[in-house]
Amino acid sequence: MTTLNVYWLCNHIHMDIEAIKVIGTALIATFGILGPAIAIGWIGSKGMDAMGRNPDAAGKIAPNMVLAIAFAEALGILALVVAFVIMFV
Numbered sequence: 001m002t003t004l005n006v007y008w009l010c011n012h013i014h015m016d017i018e019a020i021k022v023i024g025t026a027l028i029a030t031f032g033i034l035g036p037a038i039a040i041g042w043i044g045s046k047g048m049d050a051m052g053r054n055p056d057a058a059g060k061i062a063p064n065m066v067l068a069i070a071f072a073e074a075l076g077i078l079a080l081v082v083a084f085v086i087m088f089v
Contacts, residue, residue: 040073
């Protein structure tokens with residue numbers, strides 16, 4: 001996009017800064033939660049598969065699975081914090 005087109009867009013599209021913040025917050029919250037949600041589902045699925053194949057190792061698999069889920073959830077919470085910072089600052 002050339003410089004002339006950027007200036008034209010800035011002059012002809014009247015979007016408020018607050019509207020841009022709300023759109024950015026929505027996008028960050030959406031995609032920031034989508035990744036950890038998929039990761040948590042995948043970790044849970046693989047953990048259950050592993051425990052189903054080897055029930056004797058369930059005592060070692062379950063704590064590691066819960067720890068991995070907690071780390072994935074922490075990334076989702078971090079994305080929400082970033083979204084709120086953008087929205088309120």
